[in-house]
Amino acid sequence: MSGAGAEQSNFPTMIIPRGTEIRVNNQGQLSIRTPGNLVIQNSGNYSEIESTNGSIRIDENVIVEAVSIRAGQACFIQGTLTAWKVRAKRISLEDRAKAFIMVQESESLELARGARLVGNFANEKELFLMMGKFTAQLRELPGAADITSHTPLDARPVFTPIAAPAPAAPPPPQPAAPPPPRTDAGDHLRAAQMLIEREVARPDLSARDAEGLREVLYAIREHNVQRIANIYRSAFAEVRGGSEGLRQAYEHLDQFFAAT
Secondary structure (H helix, E strand, C coil), X not given: CXXXXXXXXXXXXXXXXXXXXXXXXXXXXXXXXXXXXXXXXXXXXXXXXXXXXXXXXXXXXXXXXXXXXXXXXXXXXXXXXXXXXXXXXXXXXXXXXXXXXEEEECCEEEECCCCEEEEEECCHHHHHHHHXXXXXXXXXXXXXXXXXCCCCHHHCCCCCCCCCCCCCCCCCCCCCCCXXXXXXXXXXXXXXXXXXXXXXXXXXCCHXXXXXHHHHHHHHHCCCHHHHHHHHHHXXXXXXXXXXXXXXXXXXXXXXXXXX
């Protein structure tokens, strides 16, 4: 008995504080939510890690992958962390720590001399706009097909390209009445492009207001329908100096996506 008791004493005691929630999602990722401090000493793949009132520490030589980390106070990183979002009052990377954080929300960020931080965008919109500026470079990366849209643009209804209108058919031998005017999806997109080009050239439009409109304009010129759909509503909403031209451009884009 004494031998068995000595063997058991070599194992640490695990205490789960009152109020702690531990769940496993369909992908087998662990979620931990606790009211106090949390120290992670085992490497693993997590969905959410949250300390509502305390701090979170990732020990040295521990590798953690998580979708979301939230700490009421601080997040201390000694090992390696890969996360989509980290939210804490203070994020601290100690010496030789590595953090790959796409979006971080904190009041202060501390990096030791030997630490490494990759990512560090302020929000998802900032990340999306940055990736949009370098779509050509992303396509050149190895395996770029994996990061492009799963819905190819060719699968969408075809509209007449802006820069290359279809050639007119040869006139018939006998005069004929012109066909009735037709408004297709491409007409709405061309009209929106023309109106936005006028708006971004307005001298009274601030640089901040024009930035989002330029992103929409670039997407239209590239015929990137998926990107237009993702950004045009928020870009127009940010413009403080509205105008009749902006209203018409917005309506044309709405009608374009309604038609497609």
